[in-house]
Amino acid sequence: MAVTELLEQKLPVEPDLQHFLRFVLDAATQLGANPFSTARASLGLAADLRAAGAASGFPLPARLLLDQRALVVEWGEALNRFPLATLTQRPEMASIQQLRRQLRQSTAMSDPDLLLQRNVAMIRYLDETRARTEAELKKLQEALEQRQTELLESVRQAETDPLTGLLNRRAFDEHIDAAFKRTQRQKGESLSLVLLDLDFFKAVNDEYGHQFGDAYLNKMAHAMQESIRQDVDYAFRVGGDEFALLIFTDRRTACKKSQRILAMMDGKVSIGITAVSPQRYPDDTLKRFIKRADNALYAAKRGGRGQIVMDRCGVSTNKGCRVFCGEG
CATH class of the missing domain: 3.30.70.270 (Reverse transcriptase/Diguanylate cyclase domain)
Structure with missing residues (x-):
C-alpha cells in the first residue's frame, strides 16, 4: 500500500515547529496511537528537527506520513525519517482523507493577511525565545562544565596515590x-x-x-x-x-x-x-x-x-x- 502524506509544513521559526508538533500529536491521537508514548517520542522528534535547522530561520520542509501502519515524520533534502508511532491497524482511507483535509485547513497558510500577522508574531516570539534560550543554554553549559570538572577530579583521585601524588x-x-x-x-x-x-x-x-x-x-x-x-x-x-x-x-x-x-x-x-x-x-x-x-x-x-x-x-x-x- 502506498505511503500517504497527511501534512507538509515548512519550519522556519519556533512557532512553526510547535504548531507542526501539535498537529502531529493530534493526528496520532485521531488515528488511534497511544498518546503517552507518542508524546514522549515527539520530544526526540523536536530535538532532531532542531538539529536539522528547524526554528532557526531556515524553512526546513517536514512531512507527516502514514506508511502502512507506521506514523513517521520525514524532513529535509536527505529525507530523514523519525518513527513516531505504530498503529494497531491501518485506518480506512476515508478517515485518512478526512484527517488530511482537517490538518491542511488547520495550518491556515492560505490567508495572506493572517500569514502576515502570524509572521510578525513569529519574529517577536523568536527574539524573545532566543534571549531566554541563550540564558538557559549558558546556565546549562556552566552546569555541564562544573559536572565535567567534578568527574575529572573523581577520576584523578581514583588513579592517584594519596601520599606521593603519583599515579597508582x-x-x-x-x-x-x-x-x-x-x-x-x-x-x-x-x-x-x-x-x-x-x-x-x-x-x-x-x-x-x-x-x-x-x-x-x-x-x-x-x-x-x-x-x-x-x-x-x-x-x-x-x-x-x-x-x-x-x-x-x-x-x-x-x-x-x-x-x-x-x-x-x-x-x-x-x-x-x-x-x-x-x-x-x-x-x-x-x-x-x-x-x-x-x-x-x-x-x-x-x-x-x-x-x-x-x-x-x-x-x-x-x-x-x-x-x-x-x-x-
Missing part, C-alpha cells in the same frame, strides 16, 4: 595496556618500562619511623617526576616501596633518566629496564614486556642492589647500566 597501581594497569597496544599499532614508536624498588625500605621505616619513611617515599616520587616529561611520560607508585615509569623513548634514554633518579636517591634504588623492540621481540606481548622488566629488576637486586640493569645483553650500553640476558 590501577592507573598503571590501564596506562601500560594502552601504551603497549599503541606501540604495536604504530610501529617504530619507542616505549620503555622502568621498574624501581627502594633498597631496604623496611629497615629505614623501622629505624627512623613512618613519618621519615613517608618523606623518603615522597623524595623518590620527586626524583621520578623531575626525570621525566610531565606531559608525555608516566610515573607510578605500584606498591609500598615499588615504583614504575612508562617512558616513550628507547632504553638508552631510559637508562640516562634512571641514572639521574639513582643519583638523587643516593644510590639506594634497584632499577630494571626493558623496552619495546620489534626486531628482538617480534611476537611480544604485554605479559612478556612486564616480565622482562621484572627479571632485570631482580637481577639488579641479586647483583647487590643500588644499580640499574637493562634486559638486553650482548650490546654496548651507557656507563652505569648493566645488561642482563633476561627471558624474552
Whole structure:
C-alpha cells in the first residue's frame, strides 16, 4: 500500500515547529496511537528537527506520513525519517482523507493577511525565545562544565596515590595496556618500562619511623617526576616501596633518566629496564614486556642492589647500566 502524506509544513521559526508538533500529536491521537508514548517520542522528534535547522530561520520542509501502519515524520533534502508511532491497524482511507483535509485547513497558510500577522508574531516570539534560550543554554553549559570538572577530579583521585601524588597501581594497569597496544599499532614508536624498588625500605621505616619513611617515599616520587616529561611520560607508585615509569623513548634514554633518579636517591634504588623492540621481540606481548622488566629488576637486586640493569645483553650500553640476558 502506498505511503500517504497527511501534512507538509515548512519550519522556519519556533512557532512553526510547535504548531507542526501539535498537529502531529493530534493526528496520532485521531488515528488511534497511544498518546503517552507518542508524546514522549515527539520530544526526540523536536530535538532532531532542531538539529536539522528547524526554528532557526531556515524553512526546513517536514512531512507527516502514514506508511502502512507506521506514523513517521520525514524532513529535509536527505529525507530523514523519525518513527513516531505504530498503529494497531491501518485506518480506512476515508478517515485518512478526512484527517488530511482537517490538518491542511488547520495550518491556515492560505490567508495572506493572517500569514502576515502570524509572521510578525513569529519574529517577536523568536527574539524573545532566543534571549531566554541563550540564558538557559549558558546556565546549562556552566552546569555541564562544573559536572565535567567534578568527574575529572573523581577520576584523578581514583588513579592517584594519596601520599606521593603519583599515579597508582590501577592507573598503571590501564596506562601500560594502552601504551603497549599503541606501540604495536604504530610501529617504530619507542616505549620503555622502568621498574624501581627502594633498597631496604623496611629497615629505614623501622629505624627512623613512618613519618621519615613517608618523606623518603615522597623524595623518590620527586626524583621520578623531575626525570621525566610531565606531559608525555608516566610515573607510578605500584606498591609500598615499588615504583614504575612508562617512558616513550628507547632504553638508552631510559637508562640516562634512571641514572639521574639513582643519583638523587643516593644510590639506594634497584632499577630494571626493558623496552619495546620489534626486531628482538617480534611476537611480544604485554605479559612478556612486564616480565622482562621484572627479571632485570631482580637481577639488579641479586647483583647487590643500588644499580640499574637493562634486559638486553650482548650490546654496548651507557656507563652505569648493566645488561642482563633476561627471558624474552
